[in-house]
Amino acid sequence: METIRLQDIQEAALRLKPHVHRTPVLSSETLNLLCGRKLFFKAEHLQKTGSFKVRGAMNAALQLQAPRGLLTRSSGNHAQGVAFAARTLGLPCTVVMYEDASEVKKQAVRSYGATVVDAGVTHLNADQKVQELMDQTGFTFIHAYENLQVMAGQGTQALELIGQMEAPDAVLVAVGGGGMISGIATVLKSLWPDTQVIGVEPELGNDAQQSLRAGRRVSLAAPPETLADAVRPMSPGVLTFPVMQRLVDDILTVQEETILQAQHLMMRHLKQVVEPTAALPLAAVLEHFHLPERLALFVCGGNWLPE
Amino acid sequence: METIRLQDIQEAALRLKPHVHRTPVLSSETLNLLCGRKLFFKAEHLQKTGSFKVRGAMNAALQLQAPRGLLTRSSGNHAQGVAFAARTLGLPCTVVMYEDASEVKKQAVRSYGATVVDAGVTHLNADQKVQELMDQTGFTFIHAYENLQVMAGQGTQALELIGQMEAPDAVLVAVGGGGMISGIATVLKSLWPDTQVIGVEPELGNDAQQSLRAGRRVSLAAPPETLADAVRPMSPGVLTFPVMQRLVDDILTVQEETILQAQHLMMRHLKQVVEPTAALPLAAVLEHFHLPERLALFVCGGNWLPE
Numbered sequence: 341m342e343t344i345r346l347q348d349i350q351e352a353a354l355r356l357k358p359h360v361h362r363t364p365v366l367s368s369e370t371l372n373l374l375c376g377r378k379l380f381f382k383a384e385h386l387q388k389t390g391s392f393k394v395r396g397a398m399n400a401a402l403q404l405q406a407p408r409g410l411l412t413r414s415s416g417n418h419a420q421g422v423a424f425a426a427r428t429l430g431l432p433c434t435v436v437m438y439e440d441a442s443e444v445k446k447q448a449v450r451s452y453g454a455t456v457v458d459a460g461v462t463h464l465n466a467d468q469k470v471q472e473l474m475d476q477t478g479f480t481f482i483h484a485y486e487n488l489q490v491m492a493g494q495g496t497q498a499l500e501l502i503g504q505m506e507a508p509d510a511v512l513v514a515v516g517g518g519g520m521i522s523g524i525a526t527v528l529k530s531l532w533p534d535t536q537v538i539g540v541e542p543e544l545g546n547d548a549q550q551s552l553r554a555g556r557r558v559s560l561a562a563p564p565e566t567l568a569d570a571v572r573p574m575s576p577g578v579l580t581f582p583v584m585q586r587l588v589d590d591i592l593t594v595q596e597e598t599i600l601q602a603q604h605l606m607m608r609h610l611k612q613v614v615e616p617t618a619a620l621p622l623a624a625v626l627e628h629f630h631l632p633e634r635l636a637l638f639v640c641g642g643n644w645l646p647e
Numbered sequence: 648m649e650t651i652r653l654q655d656i657q658e659a660a661l662r663l664k665p666h667v668h669r670t671p672v673l674s675s676e677t678l679n680l681l682c683g684r685k686l687f688f689k690a691e692h693l694q695k696t697g698s699f700k701v702r703g704a705m706n707a708a709l710q711l712q713a714p715r716g717l718l719t720r721s722s723g724n725h726a727q728g729v730a731f732a733a734r735t736l737g738l739p740c741t742v743v744m745y746e747d748a749s750e751v752k753k754q755a756v757r758s759y760g761a762t763v764v765d766a767g768v769t770h771l772n773a774d775q776k777v778q779e780l781m782d783q784t785g786f787t788f789i790h791a792y793e794n795l796q797v798m799a800g801q802g803t804q805a806l807e808l809i810g811q812m813e814a815p816d817a818v819l820v821a822v823g824g825g826g827m828i829s830g831i832a833t834v835l836k837s838l839w840p841d842t843q844v845i846g847v848e849p850e851l852g853n854d855a856q857q858s859l860r861a862g863r864r865v866s867l868a869a870p871p872e873t874l875a876d877a878v879r880p881m882s883p884g885v886l887t888f889p890v891m892q893r894l895v896d897d898i899l900t901v902q903e904e905t906i907l908q909a910q911h912l913m914m915r916h917l918k919q920v921v922e923p924t925a926a927l928p929l930a931a932v933l934e935h936f937h938l939p940e941r942l943a944l945f946v947c948g949g950n951w952l953p954e
Contacts, residue, residue, distance in 0.1 A: 364671075370758075385918050444915070451677070604952070608751075611692050611920040611949035642918035645911070646953030 343583060344488050346530045349495035349523060352399045356496055359398050359428060363387050363497070365504045365636075368609040375625050378634045380508060381606075382501050385614050385642025389420040390448070391570075392497050392640055393484070396519060397421030399493030400482045401429055409433060409479035413466050415569055416445025417641050418484040423454035434479060436461055436469050442569055445643050463563050463574070485519030485577045495523025501636060502531050509632030510536035512621035514640050515548045515591060516571035518580030524638065525587035536632070539584070539591040540620040542566035542599065547575045548584065549591040557581050567599050570617035570641060594623035602626055606639075615644035650890060651795050653837045656802035656830060659706045663803055666705050666735060670694050670804070672811045672943075675916040682932050685941045687815060688913075689808050692921050692949025696727040697755070698877075699804050699947055700791070703826060704728030706800030707789045708736060716740060716786035720773050722876055723752025724948050725791035730761035741786060743768055743776050749876055752950050770870050770881070792826030793884045802830025808943060809838050816939030817843035819928035821947050822855045822898060823878035825887030831945065832894035843939070846891070846898040847927040849873035849906065854882045855891065856898040864888050874906050877924035877948060901930035909933055913946075922951035 366381045384392035397418060401410060402425075409432040412422040419435040426433035433454035437446060439461050446456050461469055474481055485491065498511075511528060513521045525537045541548055545564030551557050559575035566572070576584060594602075602619035606612050621637035673688045691699035704725060708717060709732075716739040719729040726742040733740035740761035744753060746768050753763050768776055781788055792798065805818075818835060820828045832844045848855055852871030858864050866882035873879070883891060901909075909926035912933075913919055928944035 390918060607920045608952060611697060613914045613918045613920055645915060 344492045348492040352492040353496040371609040380636045382638050389424045390643045391417035393417040393421035396490035396493035398425045400489040401425035407480040411479035411481045419449045423449045423452035427452045485517035491523045494520045495527045498524040498527035507532040508634040508636040511636040513638045514620040515539035517573040518576045522580040522583035529587045536589040540624040542568050543593040546593045568617040592624045598623040615641045651799045655799040659799040660803040678916040687943045689945050696731045697950045698724035700724040701728035703797035703800030705732045707796040708732035714787040718786035718788045726756045730756045730759035734759045792824035798830045801827045802834045805831040805834035814839040815941040815943040818943040820945045821927040822846035824880040825883045829887040829890035836894045843896040847931040849875045850900040853900045875924040899931045905930040922948045
């Protein structure tokens with residue numbers, strides 16, 4: 341099985357440098373007191389497009405040979421990343437999104453000049469829709485996580501973090517398809533070998549936890565009905581799962597109401613607008629008392645508005 | 648009339664250095680495109696206590712000789728500043744707040760260990776309540792803006808800004824009692840003499856605009872019913888108004904719906920939680936097309952939550 345190495349991620353970081361922000365690491369004394377921990381938030385909601393996803397999408401797009409256009413399917417943040425990459429490269433872009441995806445995210449995708457195809461799209465027919473569009477347009481499809489260049493791009497946020505703080509006891513990472521955590525784990529298990537890499541899923545969508553326990557990719561029957569709309573893939577990826585098996589120390593789950601509470605605390609004490617999925621790591625801190633003291637939390641995105 | 652000089656603010660900055668954050672300057676390419684301007688946001692909502700007010704409160708508190716405790720009245724952010732200063736100095740603190748003041752702000756004041764007196768308190772009886780409490784406790788009263796040390800403290804955010812960017816064409820500052828703008832104008836008219844200093848008020852509470860036009864302090868009949876709850880003083884201060892007359896170039900007003908729209912844009916594109924008052928400067932950019940290109944906007948506070 342082909343996989344990613346630290347060197348792929350280091351090369352991705354050089355490739356991405358002109359195109360993405362070096363995001364800050366935030367903290368709040370009040371939040372530390374409330375949680376009894378030292379928390380460091382890697383603020384990827386302040387990344388271009390409001391999410392780390394632009395790293396992977398851009399890393400893949402920059403390596404294409406004369407593409408006619410870009411095509412993807414996504415719950416939203418990867419869509420924005422691909423749309424942004426297409427605009428940067430002067431390419432047309434079409435994105436297949438579920439009909440019930442976040443309206444904020446759909447609008448953002450359109451704002452980068454991409455076409456959103458969402459009428460009647462569900463998890464049952466999305467792949468078929470993508471295939472039809474590929475045949476019609478000849479655009480290149482960039483998958484949100486079943487793509488080694490995407491996985492490598494996502495890992496660059498961990499490379500940055502290493503230059504921004506002393507090694508924490510553990511890092512907490514939201515898990516959807518596994519692109520983010522496999523990139524991050526590849527970096528950290530090389531450069532911070534004593535740091536635990538812990539994934540976080542909604543209890544309603546614990547496919548990665550089930551898969552790691554079973555030793556094989558377990559699939560949910562349908563996309564989970566969680567507030568965390570960026571982690572709705574029904575199973576870990578073919579490319580990401582072996583990396584998770586090798587490098588991830590544990591997967592924790594959290595309840596929906598804890599996700600809301602964590603999002604609320606991040607607004608109140610960090611003054612940051614984050615989407616529910618980006619609150620998964622803090623939700624894990626609130627629910628799981630065995631976690632060690634110094635924790636780095638990856639804040640995956642901020643594409644959300646109240647009401 | 649006694650007033651503040653640049654040197655008072657430079658001394659305040661040294662005094663405050665161990666106690667306050669140097670806040671960042673934020674920007675968003677999308678917001679710049681939308682507004683057709685280059686906007687630089689001085690992020691005082693990321694200051695300790697979630698507002699610049701801690702600067703003035705702390706500067707005053709640090710210069711007291713053996714106080715028995717601290718007392719103030721405030722719509723909320725100054726209250727948090729005084730409560731934080733009291734906790735830092737190990738002093739008891741009592742705060743008189745209007746009964747209908749923001750619950751988020753009342754809770755924050757209590758979280759610093761201060762006592763909130765709010766039962767039945769309105770603008771009609773707040774001063775009397777303060778006098779009673781002063782007589783009972785012997786605590787020292789720190790006014791939110793009728794205090795030269797408070798005004799000097801507020802000016803320190805402008806000193807910081809000078810080290811963080813090239814001089815903009817204009818700065819935009821929310822105006823309540825005038826403590827913030829008088830401190831800021833005192834710094835900027837010395838060090839960035841070509842930069843306009845422009846105040847912003849809700850149209851519903853344009854006492855500073857009326858006062859500058861009339862050449863005397865005009866008072867509203869009651870606290871304005873504006874979303875911008877941090878600018879409800881009914882007239883400019885006795886100490887602040889002469890500074891505003893001398894140094895402020897203009898005062899603009901904005902409508903309530905523009906304040907909401909600006910707050911929304913700051914959440915959406917800067918990913919920052921700001922209170923409505925902190926959106927006044929951006930609201931002015933949205934409503935007043937004659938403003939020049941490079942603008943610095945002071946973001947006064949982030950003590951707000953959705954719902």
